[in-house]
Amino acid sequence: MEKINIAVAQSGGPTAAINATLAGVFERAFESEKIGHIYGSINGIEGMIKDDLVPLDSILTSEHDLDLLKKTPSTVLGSCRYKLAEYDPTDSVTETEYMNIMSTMEKHGIGAFFYIGGNDSMDTVNKLDRYIKSVGKDIKVIGVPKTIDNDLPLTDHTPGFGSAAKYVATTLQEIIRDSRVYSIQSITIVEIMGRNAGWLTASSCVLRANGEPAPHLIYVPEAFPDGFDMNKFFEDVDRMMKRYRAVIVAVSEGIVPSDRDYVKTGADAFGHTDNSGVAKYLEKCCAKRFGCKVRSIELNVMQRCSSHIASATDISESVRIGKAAVDCALAGDSGRMMCFRRISNEPYRVEVTSEDVALAANKEKFLPDNWITADRSDITMDALGYFLPLIRGEITPEYRNGIPIHFRLNQ
Amino acid sequence: MEKINIAVAQSGGPTAAINATLAGVFERAFESEKIGHIYGSINGIEGMIKDDLVPLDSILTSEHDLDLLKKTPSTVLGSCRYKLAEYDPTDSVTETEYMNIMSTMEKHGIGAFFYIGGNDSMDTVNKLDRYIKSVGKDIKVIGVPKTIDNDLPLTDHTPGFGSAAKYVATTLQEIIRDSRVYSIQSITIVEIMGRNAGWLTASSCVLRANGEPAPHLIYVPEAFPDGFDMNKFFEDVDRMMKRYRAVIVAVSEGIVPSDRDYVKTGADAFGHTDNSGVAKYLEKCCAKRFGCKVRSIELNVMQRCSSHIASATDISESVRIGKAAVDCALAGDSGRMMCFRRISNEPYRVEVTSEDVALAANKEKFLPDNWITADRSDITMDALGYFLPLIRGEITPEYRNGIPIHFRLNQ
Numbered sequence: 173m174e175k176i177n178i179a180v181a182q183s184g185g186p187t188a189a190i191n192a193t194l195a196g197v198f199e200r201a202f203e204s205e206k207i208g209h210i211y212g213s214i215n216g217i218e219g220m221i222k223d224d225l226v227p228l229d230s231i232l233t234s235e236h237d238l239d240l241l242k243k244t245p246s247t248v249l250g251s252c253r254y255k256l257a258e259y260d261p262t263d264s265v266t267e268t269e270y271m272n273i274m275s276t277m278e279k280h281g282i283g284a285f286f287y288i289g290g291n292d293s294m295d296t297v298n299k300l301d302r303y304i305k306s307v308g309k310d311i312k313v314i315g316v317p318k319t320i321d322n323d324l325p326l327t328d329h330t331p332g333f334g335s336a337a338k339y340v341a342t343t344l345q346e347i348i349r350d351s352r353v354y355s356i357q358s359i360t361i362v363e364i365m366g367r368n369a370g371w372l373t374a375s376s377c378v379l380r381a382n383g384e385p386a387p388h389l390i391y392v393p394e395a396f397p398d399g400f401d402m403n404k405f406f407e408d409v410d411r412m413m414k415r416y417r418a419v420i421v422a423v424s425e426g427i428v429p430s431d432r433d434y435v436k437t438g439a440d441a442f443g444h445t446d447n448s449g450v451a452k453y454l455e456k457c458c459a460k461r462f463g464c465k466v467r468s469i470e471l472n473v474m475q476r477c478s479s480h481i482a483s484a485t486d487i488s489e490s491v492r493i494g495k496a497a498v499d500c501a502l503a504g505d506s507g508r509m510m511c512f513r514r515i516s517n518e519p520y521r522v523e524v525t526s527e528d529v530a531l532a533a534n535k536e537k538f539l540p541d542n543w544i545t546a547d548r549s550d551i552t553m554d555a556l557g558y559f560l561p562l563i564r565g566e567i568t569p570e571y572r573n574g575i576p577i578h579f580r581l582n583q
Numbered sequence: 584m585e586k587i588n589i590a591v592a593q594s595g596g597p598t599a600a601i602n603a604t605l606a607g608v609f610e611r612a613f614e615s616e617k618i619g620h621i622y623g624s625i626n627g628i629e630g631m632i633k634d635d636l637v638p639l640d641s642i643l644t645s646e647h648d649l650d651l652l653k654k655t656p657s658t659v660l661g662s663c664r665y666k667l668a669e670y671d672p673t674d675s676v677t678e679t680e681y682m683n684i685m686s687t688m689e690k691h692g693i694g695a696f697f698y699i700g701g702n703d704s705m706d707t708v709n710k711l712d713r714y715i716k717s718v719g720k721d722i723k724v725i726g727v728p729k730t731i732d733n734d735l736p737l738t739d740h741t742p743g744f745g746s747a748a749k750y751v752a753t754t755l756q757e758i759i760r761d762s763r764v765y766s767i768q769s770i771t772i773v774e775i776m777g778r779n780a781g782w783l784t785a786s787s788c789v790l791r792a793n794g795e796p797a798p799h800l801i802y803v804p805e806a807f808p809d810g811f812d813m814n815k816f817f818e819d820v821d822r823m824m825k826r827y828r829a830v831i832v833a834v835s836e837g838i839v840p841s842d843r844d845y846v847k848t849g850a851d852a853f854g855h856t857d858n859s860g861v862a863k864y865l866e867k868c869c870a871k872r873f874g875c876k877v878r879s880i881e882l883n884v885m886q887r888c889s890s891h892i893a894s895a896t897d898i899s900e901s902v903r904i905g906k907a908a909v910d911c912a913l914a915g916d917s918g919r920m921m922c923f924r925r926i927s928n929e930p931y932r933v934e935v936t937s938e939d940v941a942l943a944a945n946k947e948k949f950l951p952d953n954w955i956t957a958d959r960s961d962i963t964m965d966a967l968g969y970f971l972p973l974i975r976g977e978i979t980p981e982y983r984n985g986i987p988i989h990f991r992l993n994q
Binding site for chain 1: 597626629655656657658661662663664749752753754756757758760761763764765766789790792793859863878880881883884885887888889890891892894896971974975976977982983984985986987988989
């Protein structure tokens with residue numbers, strides 16, 4: 173049997189685990205007798221269009237390289253936000269793009285292409301797979317999920333989410349300690365990533381497993397289909413201020429306060445047109461309303477790149493799903509998205525399956541409504557059993573001069 | 584010989600190491616035959632004024648408690664920003680305060696008081712010591728430094744600084760990875776704590792020891808005695824954009840751009856009166872000037888409370904200086920601030936000494952001018968040898984449910 177070469181690419185926003193999936197694809201491909209060369213496509217699908225590939229088998233040359241790669245955040249191959257258009261032979265731009273991809277595939281003898289990404293990337297996998305089948309070529313296209321947002325359908329959870337959740341829990345707990353030092357009343361508002369789906373914000377409830385009541389209020393976008401009522405918010409905060417000296421609020425970046433019409437007009441109630449987030453806005457409102465010490469904190473990109481506090485469960489699962497993707501292609505499947513299916517919470521067990529990628533492309537998965545409390549300001553204890561296994565276990569970074577070492581492509 | 588009791592308090596802004604110093608004071612006092620009970624004063628000097636003490640010897644009851652305490656950020660005893668006034672017998676408020684402190688001291692048989700804090704706290708140590716000597720009492724008052732700002736004179740560096748610097752370096756490196764994923768030009772501006780002193784911002788140069796050129800621009804307050812010229816800043820950024828696709832800028836929170844007159848007028852050049860930091864301001868200016876992708880990130884309180892990535896050197900030195908403070912008081916000294924004196928960089932060796940606290944009170948120590956490059960936009964390699972030993976070594980948090988365990992007073 174003739175060997176095939178493969179190509180792998182990374183797409184969308186960075187996570188702490190996306191390189192672990194790349195390492196998983198590489199490891200399984202490297203040990204397979206059916207696979208020859210392993211190429212990395214630079215900047216996602218852009219590398220396939222532009223024929224910008226690197227020979228991973230001469231870059232990742234030791235166990236140590238692979239170990240470092242698994243502990244390196246973001247995407248060593250670069251990423252893109254490029255969304256492949258539907259194939260249209262009457263549109264010369266699209267036609268050329270598909271031709272260029274096929275030309276890159278053929279030039280390098282690519283028999284399978286692995287795309288590690290989120291919703292948009294699954295759309296690209298779907299389109300490319302359908303095109304390849306339509307022209308009768310035998311090239312497998314497999315999607316491997318990644319996103320800290322955990323908003324992909326079909327899979328129990330997404331690689332990258334557990335590490336982001338572990339970072340959020342660890343950091344929030346430290347912020348809670350910090351917020352309690354003074355004897356005065358204070359409010360601390362922490363903004364967590366997630367525009368439409370509140371998975372990561374909701375995961376902050378894991379601190380309760382260790383007896384920590386904060387965050388006292390948790391606001392997710394799914395809880396407010398009719399808008400985020402500021403009067404109700406003030407009531408919530410006021411109630412918590414009666415119970416706690418240092419009130420901690422976790423809020424999803426996707427929350428849009430009812431009196432904040434900047435989305436429509438470009439300006440908020442303060443007349444500002446700046447791009448500051450919801451936490452900064454709520455900070456100003458609370459300072460005006462309650463007159464106490466108020467602080468807002470954006471966890472920002474640290475949520476998606478803090479590999480030094482990655483979840484060992486997440487990293488090992490991310491490697492595992494990358495390996496399974498190679499198995500899936502070698503078994504002859506194409507147009508599939510790799511998925512986790514949870515078998516049990518305690519003991520935590522998952523299996524890796526695959527589903528038709530068309531069912532995932534461009535779709536979002538939201539937090540179950542029964543995990544949101546009746547008053548919409550908190551997460552129920554039901555969610556704990558889902559979140560806890562995903563943040564368990566620690567990786568040990570390798571340090572040089574007191575700083576974690578990252579794997580770098582160009583060194 | 585009759586035993587004395589002691590009291591210890593924590594003051595000022597939190598750090599990841601201030602509880603380690605408390606643990607050091609406790610451990611040395613607990614093993615001393617000259618010391619009976621060990622009290623903790625709640626919320627710094629406020630606890631002494633209000634007689635709000637807790638019996639630490641019945642709270643810290645195991646090696647495990649002490650181990651957790653050393654790994655817990657912020658102040659378990661609470662803190663305060665309260666500055667003791669100069670003793671003035673003609674002012675009844677001040678008179679009452681000093682009387683209350685002495686009453687608390689006498690009620691609990693306190694023979695030595697340890698105050699862990701920054702510049703303001705050393706002022707309190709100085710005033711209290713002089714008062715006690717003036718009334719002929721035999722109570723030792725010792726200051727133990729702590730601040731992530733590293734701006735205390737007399738000591739080579741301050742406990743808490745090394746952990747903050749390790750957090751900044753680790754996180755900046757992850758942000759650098761995150762910033763490089765796309766193929767487009769971008770600028771990332773990271774705001775680091777330090778209003779007047781740029782030690783923490785400057786410490787970001789440690790990444791160069793591992794071959795990382797970023798941050799490409801490092802701005803500290805000491806470099807701009809005549810104001811931060813925005814035209815020069817744009818020139819610096821422009822120059823770096825020609826060399827790097829993803830430009831990383833580290834900026835001290837204390838930098839005040841020349842065209843930002845909010846300090847005087849309450850509004851910035853955009854007409855905003857908000858309290859957003861300098862990074863957000865520079866982000867807006869760069870977006871307008873260069874039209875490329877610009878992001879600003881505030882490392883916020885995480886810089887001072889991220890004990891999960893604390894420097895082992897910092898934590899063990901913080902314990903050590905706390906122990907030395909007890910030795911200092913038992914040797915009969917008072918009105919002293921404990922200090923580190925650096926003997927050598929490689930191998931790194933320090934000794935603990937003490938100095939007259941009056942020489943430290945209310946004074947700030949600034950970055951040496953010869954560590955700032957001639958063009959004021961970077962830190963010289965001379966600084967590396969100073970910073971590197973302070974961030975070395977890792978502590979291992981104890982985890983439960985995937986989240987570090989903190990010591991909590993009220994559990």
